[in-house]
Each structure stands twice: as structure tokens, then as C-alpha cells.
Amino acid sequence: MRQATPRIALDRVAAPRVDVREFFALARDQGMTEVDIRDLGINAIERGVPAANVRSAAAEAGVRIISVNALQRFNEWTPAREAEASNLADYAAACGAKALVLVPVNDGSWPAYGERQGNLRVALKALKPILQSRGLIGLIEPLGFHTCSLRSKKAAAKAVAAVDGQSVFRLVHDTFHHTLAGEAFFSCELTGLVHISGVNDPTFWIYPDRVLGGxxxxxxxxxLLDGGYAGPFSFELVEETHTLDDLARAFAASVDLIEHGLLTRESV
Structure with missing residues (x-):
């Protein structure tokens, strides 16, 4: 059955400068019960806050941690990447997250498509037991940049099927990267998380302008809703939001904009 309205969540990148308790409270005060946390450098996994403390802070605020973002360069599998994946998966499980986001290599250094797909399958096969043993889902996030080794959700879905990974892996549908890649592919049944972002000009791919609403x-x-997706839609907003005087008001206005737009379109 179609989900009537989006389940709105909040991504840590939208408010990176507040501490984790303030971030959880910000989401809760907006009526959001789901959040994503991430390694941002300035709060590299939550500025060293132990996972148990993050878990208790989420419980006190009444929010659920969807995912930890992210294992970078996941499709370049090495012993160092394996150790990093295990450590991040341990943290994700200990803080109560349900998933670990997997971000591909994005530096333009990759070979032909066939070899990229082979490397992707190697990484997914290696990640399966790491994630399964901790009860986590791996959220694969293709990036629309021309420099990315995995731009297409369709290619990611093909690789998941090739390693029989449908029980372990899901896709991140990012509205920004979907537009930037010029992709028409939707896989609602394999989508595990949606990032609400934005792009005004998909040809300006080096550093596109993202805005609230998009x-x-x-x-x-x-x-996605029409296709049966019933998971969270997480606001993943970047620098434009960090200087706003009233972040909570901006989030509320953006939620209203999206929900009003959906209702208006459906009533036509």
C-alpha cells in the first residue's frame, strides 16, 4: 500500500556544529523520530563520543539512528578497508544504528566498466559477513559526479543481485545524485534510504548548488511513494543551511513545502 506522506528524517550533515544531544533534540522538536549520523571530520564519528553514549542520547531524545555514514572508497577493497569496515560496523551496531552507508571511490581514477563491476562485487562479497554478523544493512550510495566509480543505481542493483546480497544490501536514492547522473532508474523495492537534497543545474557538476527543497x-x-517505498526520507543538506539563523524554522518550512507539493499534485 502506498505510504501517504514521506517519513521525514534528519541527516547530521544538516547541523554538524551542534553536539549530538542538540542534534537529536533538533530532530525531535521537528517531529522527526529518525536520524542519520556520520563522520564529518569536525565530528569524526561524533567527536569521539563512545557509541554507548550516542545510543543513550538517542533513546533519551526518542529518536532512532537509521545509519552511520560512511565507509568511504568501499569498492576499493584492501586489508585496510576491511579493518575500517569492521570498526565502523562495530560502532554502528553499538550505537543502535540499523545500517552503514557505503560510498564509492570518487576521484576519477577508475578503469573500464567491467573491471569496476568486478571490484564492486569483490567488495560486496567481503562486506556481507561483516554486516550480517552485526545485524546491519549496507546502504550503497552511487554518486552522480562524473569522477565517481559508481554513478548508477542500476549498476549497483546488478552487483547486489550478482552476489546474492538482497538480504544485506540496499540502495540510497539521493535526489541530488539521481538528477546529477541523469538517471531514470528507480528500484523502490531495493531502496533502503532516500536523501532529500537538491540540484539547480545538473550540468554544474563540480560543486553544484544545493538548496532547501531542491x-x-x-x-x-x-x-518513490507511488512505487511502494515506505522507508525514511532524510534531509541531507549542506553548507547553505549552516549559516541560517533559524535552522529549525528552515527545516519546518522545507517539510511543509514538500508535503504541500505532494498534496497539491495529488488533488489535481
Missing amino acids: SDNGSQIRA
């Missing part, structure tokens, strides 16, 4: 979010959200 330019194509409504149609993508509608397509």
Missing part, C-alpha cells in the same frame, strides 16, 4: 525533489519523492 529543484526536482517532489517528483522523485512522489515516484
Whole structure:
């Protein structure tokens, strides 16, 4: 059955400078019960806060941690990457997260498509037992940048099927990267998380402008809901939000914009 309205969540990147308790309270005060946390450098996994403390802070605020973001360069599998994956998976499980986001190599250094797909399958096979043993889902996030080794959700879905990984892996549908990659592929049954972001000009790929609400979010959200996706839609907003005087008000206005747009379109 179609989910009537999006389950809105909040990503840590939208408010990186507050501490974790303030972040959880910000989400709760907006009526959000789900959050994503991440390694941002300035709060590299939550500025060293022990996972148990993050878990208790989430419980006190009444929010659920969807994911820890992210294992970088996951499709370049090495002994060092394996150790990093195990450590991040341990942290994710200990803080109560349900998933670990997997971000591909994004430096333009990759070989032909066939070899990239082979490397991707190697990484997914190696990640399966790491994630399964900790009860985690791996959220694969293709990036729309021309420099990325995995731009396409369709290619990611093909690799998941090739390693029989449907019980372990899901896709991140990022509205920004979907637009940037010019991708028409939706896989609602394999999607595990949606990032609500934005892009005004998909040709300006080096550092595109992202805004609250975005330019194509409504149609993508509608397509995902119509296709049966019932998971969270997480606000993943970048630098434009960090200087706002009233962040909570901006989030509330953005939620209203999206929900009003969906209702208006459905009533036509």
C-alpha cells in the first residue's frame, strides 16, 4: 500500500556544529523520530563520543539512528578497508544504528566498466559477513559526479543481485545524485534510504548548488511513494543551511513545502 506522506528524517550533515544531544533534540522538536549520523571530520564519528553514549542520547531524545555514514572508497577493497569496515560496523551496531552507508571511490581514477563491476562485487562479497554478523544493512550510495566509480543505481542493483546480497544490501536514492547522473532508474523495492537534497543545474557538476527543497525533489519523492517505498526520507543538506539563523524554522518550512507539493499534485 502506498505510504501517504514521506517519513521525514534528519541527516547530521544538516547541523554538524551542534553536539549530538542538540542534534537529536533538533530532530525531535521537528517531529522527526529518525536520524542519520556520520563522520564529518569536525565530528569524526561524533567527536569521539563512545557509541554507548550516542545510543543513550538517542533513546533519551526518542529518536532512532537509521545509519552511520560512511565507509568511504568501499569498492576499493584492501586489508585496510576491511579493518575500517569492521570498526565502523562495530560502532554502528553499538550505537543502535540499523545500517552503514557505503560510498564509492570518487576521484576519477577508475578503469573500464567491467573491471569496476568486478571490484564492486569483490567488495560486496567481503562486506556481507561483516554486516550480517552485526545485524546491519549496507546502504550503497552511487554518486552522480562524473569522477565517481559508481554513478548508477542500476549498476549497483546488478552487483547486489550478482552476489546474492538482497538480504544485506540496499540502495540510497539521493535526489541530488539521481538528477546529477541523469538517471531514470528507480528500484523502490531495493531502496533502503532516500536523501532529500537538491540540484539547480545538473550540468554544474563540480560543486553544484544545493538548496532547501531542491529543484526536482517532489517528483522523485512522489515516484518513490507511488512505487511502494515506505522507508525514511532524510534531509541531507549542506553548507547553505549552516549559516541560517533559524535552522529549525528552515527545516519546518522545507517539510511543509514538500508535503504541500505532494498534496497539491495529488488533488489535481
